[in-house]
Amino acid sequence: MRLRGIGGIGIGDDCAVIPIRRGHQALITTDFSLENVHFKRAWHPAETVGHRCLARGLSDIAAMGGEPVAAFLSLALPRSLPEGWVDGFLRGLLKLAAGFEVSLAGGDTAESPGGVLADIVVLGSVPTGKAVLRSGARPGDKIYVTGELGASAATLDLLSRKKIRSFDFPRHFYPMPRIDVGRFLRKRRLASAMIDISDGLSTDLGHLCEESRVGAEIRASAIPVALIGKPARKVELRFALHGGEDYELLFTVPRGKGVPSRIAGVAVTEIGQVTRGQGVFLEQDGVKSKLPPQGWEHFKKARTV
Amino acid sequence: MRLRGIGGIGIGDDCAVIPIRRGHQALITTDFSLENVHFKRAWHPAETVGHRCLARGLSDIAAMGGEPVAAFLSLALPRSLPEGWVDGFLRGLLKLAAGFEVSLAGGDTAESPGGVLADIVVLGSVPTGKAVLRSGARPGDKIYVTGELGASAATLDLLSRKKIRSFDFPRHFYPMPRIDVGRFLRKRRLASAMIDISDGLSTDLGHLCEESRVGAEIRASAIPVALIGKPARKVELRFALHGGEDYELLFTVPRGKGVPSRIAGVAVTEIGQVTRGQGVFLEQDGVKSKLPPQGWEHFKKARTV
Numbered sequence: 001m002r003l004r005g006i007g008g009i010g011i012g013d014d015c016a017v018i019p020i021r022r023g024h025q026a027l028i029t030t031d032f033s034l035e036n037v038h039f040k041r042a043w044h045p046a047e048t049v050g051h052r053c054l055a056r057g058l059s060d061i062a063a064m065g066g067e068p069v070a071a072f073l074s075l076a077l078p079r080s081l082p083e084g085w086v087d088g089f090l091r092g093l094l095k096l097a098a099g100f101e102v103s104l105a106g107g108d109t110a111e112s113p114g115g116v117l118a119d120i121v122v123l124g125s126v127p128t129g130k131a132v133l134r135s136g137a138r139p140g141d142k143i144y145v146t147g148e149l150g151a152s153a154a155t156l157d158l159l160s161r162k163k164i165r166s167f168d169f170p171r172h173f174y175p176m177p178r179i180d181v182g183r184f185l186r187k188r189r190l191a192s193a194m195i196d197i198s199d200g201l202s203t204d205l206g207h208l209c210e211e212s213r214v215g216a217e218i219r220a221s222a223i224p225v226a227l228i229g230k231p232a233r234k235v236e237l238r239f240a241l242h243g244g245e246d247y248e249l250l251f252t253v254p255r256g257k258g259v260p261s262r263i264a265g266v267a268v269t270e271i272g273q274v275t276r277g278q279g280v281f282l283e284q285d286g287v288k289s290k291l292p293p294q295g296w297e298h299f300k301k302a303r304t305v
Numbered sequence: 306m307r308l309r310g311i312g313g314i315g316i317g318d319d320c321a322v323i324p325i326r327r328g329h330q331a332l333i334t335t336d337f338s339l340e341n342v343h344f345k346r347a348w349h350p351a352e353t354v355g356h357r358c359l360a361r362g363l364s365d366i367a368a369m370g371g372e373p374v375a376a377f378l379s380l381a382l383p384r385s386l387p388e389g390w391v392d393g394f395l396r397g398l399l400k401l402a403a404g405f406e407v408s409l410a411g412g413d414t415a416e417s418p419g420g421v422l423a424d425i426v427v428l429g430s431v432p433t434g435k436a437v438l439r440s441g442a443r444p445g446d447k448i449y450v451t452g453e454l455g456a457s458a459a460t461l462d463l464l465s466r467k468k469i470r471s472f473d474f475p476r477h478f479y480p481m482p483r484i485d486v487g488r489f490l491r492k493r494r495l496a497s498a499m500i501d502i503s504d505g506l507s508t509d510l511g512h513l514c515e516e517s518r519v520g521a522e523i524r525a526s527a528i529p530v531a532l533i534g535k536p537a538r539k540v541e542l543r544f545a546l547h548g549g550e551d552y553e554l555l556f557t558v559p560r561g562k563g564v565p566s567r568i569a570g571v572a573v574t575e576i577g578q579v580t581r582g583q584g585v586f587l588e589q590d591g592v593k594s595k596l597p598p599q600g601w602e603h604f605k606k607a608r609t610v
Contacts, residue, residue, distance in 0.1 A: 013439050017332055018332075028321045028410070032379050034415055072335050073335075074379075074424045110339055110342055114418060119424040121377070121426050196319055211318075
């Protein structure tokens with residue numbers, strides 16, 4: 001492990017040594033951010049790439065109801081990369097890290113054989129036995145999402161057609177991991193199961209149902225479809241249903257438990273319920289139809305060179 | 306975090322949840338293994354790439370005197386990769402993991418924009434406050450290395466000139482992380498400072514001296530120069546001095562403490578001593594000269610396409 005000489009980050013030992021709070025378990029997640037797979041340098045300013053890189057990991061910690069502790073960055077750079085790019089990348093990453101009191105505690109650097117390659121590792125912790133898993137949903141539980149859905153994918157769709165300004169489209173360029181919401185739900189024991197929406201609602205609800213061995217029914221009219229741009233306009237429903245990288249939380253709550261309409265300043269919306277059956281169904285204009293997972297794979301193709 | 310569908314590894318949640326032993330701290334290290342930077346598919350059979358990938362991380366845990374707990378693999382694969390390659394890679398990685406009772410507990414997968422890209426994260430633990438750091442060496446301490454040096458770089462040099470069989474050159478293709486030696490040194494409180502030799506003796510001894518703010522003098526005649534191949538022959542001294550990827554341990558021991566000549570079956574050799582000055586010096590045929598770090602960078606160029 002070596003992460004030296006970039007942005008003043010110097011790590012002195014072979015490993016980082018990190019205390020885990022007494023009575024807590026470690027949470028670990030790793031996520032790639034690869035040029036031309038997860039971002040394009042022509043579309044994404046360096047700061048937003050750094051921000052999004054860390055946001056992916058923090059969002060996984062949020063989805064477990066955990067507390068982030070430290071981040072580790074493996075970064076491979078092509079020889080031709082302008083030096084200012086890395087500065088911007090680290091600025092975006094470190095700014096988000098500071099906001100959550102997460103230290104960048106180590107990592108590795110290498111020369112890339114092609115394109116910028118980043119792998120973020122986030123270490124978190126959670127009181128022993130209290131992590132919110134994907135597997136706890138039960139038939140009859142209500143299904144909720146935080147924030148609005150579809151902003152990120154709709155922005156990506158716009159980006160593929162024209163130049164836009166990143167600060168007009170914050171949900172795509174600067175997604176905020178829902179750490180505070182996840183912590184609230186875990187502490188109040190409200191969520192029976194939780195996942196973050198990184199691959200798209202249809203895909204991630206499918207993952208949650210699979211792990212919980214249940215089905216789900218959601219209502220199209222209830223889905224909080226995002227507004228994007230200036231002037232703001234509603235994105236198409238397909239982006240809210242299948243678009244990835246919103247990093248909102250999707251969670252289930254046993255019937256009878258009250259859920260606030262806002263948690264830590266973020267809107268929380270009931271969109272359907274867990275069923276005894278298999279598969280995810282969408283009710284739209286009085287018609288119920290199967291909703292196959294069309295998230296990640298679909299948009300991956302769209303955004304890969 | 307997603308690592309699904311390869312080799313039967315299924316991870317159900319956004320993060321892995323890992324207990325850390327009471328009274329222990331977490332150790333974390335991350336290391337890239339990038340095609341055409343750290344290995345070549347034409348030179349390195351898939352199993353050896355998987356083995357070496359994990360060995361890099363385990364060796365960092367060894368260098369802290371730690372116990373490995375779990376590994377996480379981020380793996381990006383080019384679309385054109387033959388399917389059998391990944392099977393071989395995982396076979397090599399999981400075989401080494403099993404030998405150290407380390408579970409592969411998570412990771413991420415992506416499509417690679419070019420070449421096989423792997424990032425290994427190893428989580429370990431060490432009793433609180435007992436990690437062996439690079440910064441504890443004091444003037445007068447004796448300097449030791451485990452095993453033999455130079456085998457890996459000399460093998461790479463051979464590989465660049467002719468086809469060889471991986472099982473005749475185990476130290477390059479199947480390096481064994483010195484977990485047992487590191488644990489022994491930490492438990493007996495023998496090592497005042499420790500590092501693994503991943504970048505080459507001259508470079509890694511330089512790192513240790515820098516962190517400890519001391520100098521070092523080593524004797525060329527004392528360095529355990531590796532024998533490689535069949536029939537076995539001694540490698541050139543330059544490979545032992547500057548060659549990387551041996552994954553032996555380099556450590557210092559206060560004067561007066563006895564060090565066994567073998568620890569956990571591995572030879573341990575005294576090669577010099579820590580000095581009050583700055584820099585690393587080599588004594589050869591009665592002449593003392595400065596030994597600048599010529600490890601990693603040098604061999605990196607040699608092995609990069």
